Amino acid sequence: MIFIFWSRSVIHTLTLIKWPLEFGHNFFYIGCALGEAILFSRLDRPLAWFKVSATYAGVVWLLFIYDMRLIRARVSESTNDAERNLYARARGDQLLNIWLLVPLLFLFNLGCAVAIWTRPDLFLARRGHVWLISAQLISFIVYLAYIARYFKIIAPLVLRSRQGD
Secondary structure (H helix, E strand, O other): OHHHHHHHHHHHHHOOOOOOOOHHHHHHHHHHHHHHHHHHOOOOOHHHHHHHHHHHHHHHHHHHHHHHHHHHHHHHHOOOHHHHHHHHHHHHHHHHHHHHHHHHHHHHHHHHHHHHHHOHHHHHHOOOHHHHHHHHHHHHHHHHHHHHHHHHHHHHHHHHHHHOO
16 A cells, blocks of 8 residues: 555656756655565564554655645646646645545554554464455555546646646
8 A cells, every 4th residue: 555655646746846856755755665665574574564554654644745835836836727727636636645545544554553462362363464454455456446546537637737838
């Protein structure tokens, strides 16, 4: 799920980042890449996986919040209706992620870590963590479907905004 949030954000910000590149945004992306490397080194330890996933979700949350600056800058620079529509859609999606989707991801991973920590007999000894991982996988698939639908909607907006240049 974390990779999906990060890759979604990469594609999303391609429409928002202009030259010269924005240092803070790029710093967060480098941090996200490092976070993913650490996360995948914890595949064999469910408690560590969910702890790092919660921490990583927190960093992704900060990235979404930070990127609101980029969206506001693009809105103020908009020169035509196509650009304004694109950035309004980007802003709405960004706010959905900031106020609902990423907090749910954070709370889910934190809840899983707490569940494993407080009940290792159920979640580790009896392999109940497989249910948590399954729930995480299902949420990844649902979010991926959301991203595909979102990009299907904004693709014509991106094209129109580029033609308006």
